[in-house]
Amino acid sequence: MRPPLPVKDGVGPTRLRIPSDGSWPTVGAFLIDRFPHLDPTEVERRLAAGEFVGIDGAVVTQHTALGEHEFVWYYREIPNEEPLPYRETVLHVDDDLIVIDKPHFLPTTPGGRYLRESALVRLRLAFDNPDITPIHRLDRPTAGLVMFSTRPDTRGLYQTLFAERRVSKTYEAVSALPDDWNPSTPTAAGHAFPITYRNRIVRDRDAQGFGLRVAVDEGGAPNAETTIEAIGAGTSRTGRRVVHTALHPKTGRTHQLRVHLSALGIPILGDRWYPDLLPEAPDDPSLPLQLLARELRFTDPLTGRSRTFISGMDLSERPVDGDVAPTPGAPR
Known part of the structure; x- marks a missing residue:
């Protein structure tokens, strides 16, 4: 569905579904109810200024009846959006692709309280x-590689690579070292490395934070799979005893890597959602989520050539000395 409004100052329009019936006499009344954080007169002003439009570009007014439009488009506004100090690094540019290293705490795309302060x-x-x-996305707390399309003519070819799981992805994570860690025969939850872990991930409908977190359905058929290798274990620069792992997801479920490491008893350092949902707090640059999108490998659909992109970033809590040899073949 092509938006009827163009990108403005780097920001694309937002699409909002309008109910076909309900207790609202008009679309204007629905919008006032939908945006309780805005003064009703501000919504009315924006409607009168023609800032809401339908798919055909027709202006939606305060008196437009429900049912006339399934969706409306408008530009979000975030007053006093504070600049984020975290800067992306451009690793590659060509006619079709841009690849960046995204730092922790920078959103890939606009969302929530972040609009202009996003990589996109x-x-x-x-x-x-x-x-x-963006051809794919990383959560705001996760750092590493993100790939962007630069032109619509070839975008679908690269999006299909991800949709059909023809991109090999490697992540790295750092977790607290388990109390029962044996450096000669390292295991996690009784599984010897390398571990291929499978389970079923579903939306957590009962927990606080519904819509944000996911849960494990112990009785369902697996729909998520990750292979986990030990890179090493030891002491971090801040004195934490940690284990450093390489993660190769076969599937791409929401929060899959965070859930899988948590299930294995080695939750990722800095994770405020798994295994427990902690109260919302300001970003902590001293301990960002220790998860990094390290590598992307794929066959380019335009040239047929193999392409590899590798992040230049490192996790701040990785071990600086080690007492376990890596899994054979794991990244070093």
């Missing part, structure tokens, strides 16, 4: 290209 908007402005679009 920054790249659109830096390259003066409103067609830049």
Whole structure:
């Protein structure tokens, strides 16, 4: 569904579904109810200014009846959005792709309280290209490689690579060292490395934070699989005893890597969602989520050539001395 409004200042329009019936006499009344954080007069002003439109570009007014539009588009506004100090690094640019190293705490795309302070908007402005679009995403707390399409003509070919799981992805994580760690025969939850872990991940409908967290369905058929290798274990620069792992997801379920390491008794350091959902708190640069998208490998659909991108970042809590040899073949 192509938006009827163009990208403006690097920011694309937001789409909102409008109910076909309900207790609201008009679309305007629904929008006032939908945005309780805005003064009703501000919503009315934006409607009168023609800032909400339907798929055909027709202006939606305060008196437009429910049922006339299934969706409306508009530009989000975040007053006083504070600049984030975390800067992306551009690793590669060609006619079709941009690859960046995304730091912890920088959103890939606009969302929540972040709009202009996202990798997508920054790249659109830096390259003066409103067609830049992410081919995949990383959560805001996760650092590492993100790939963007630069033009619509070839975007679908690269998106298909991810949809059909033809991209080999390697992540790295750092976790607290288990109390029963044996450096000569390292295990996690009784599993010897390398571990191929499978389970069924579903939305956690009963827990606080529904819509954000996921849960494990112990009785269901597995729908998530990750191979986990030990890179090493030892002491971090801050004195923590840690284990450093390489993660190769075969599937791409929401929060899969975080859930799998938590299930194995080695939850990722800095994870405020798994195994327990902690109260919301300001970002802690001293201990960001210790999860890094290290490597992407795929066969380029345009040239047929193998391509590899490797992050130049490192996890701050990785061991600086070690007492266990890596799993054979694991990244060093």
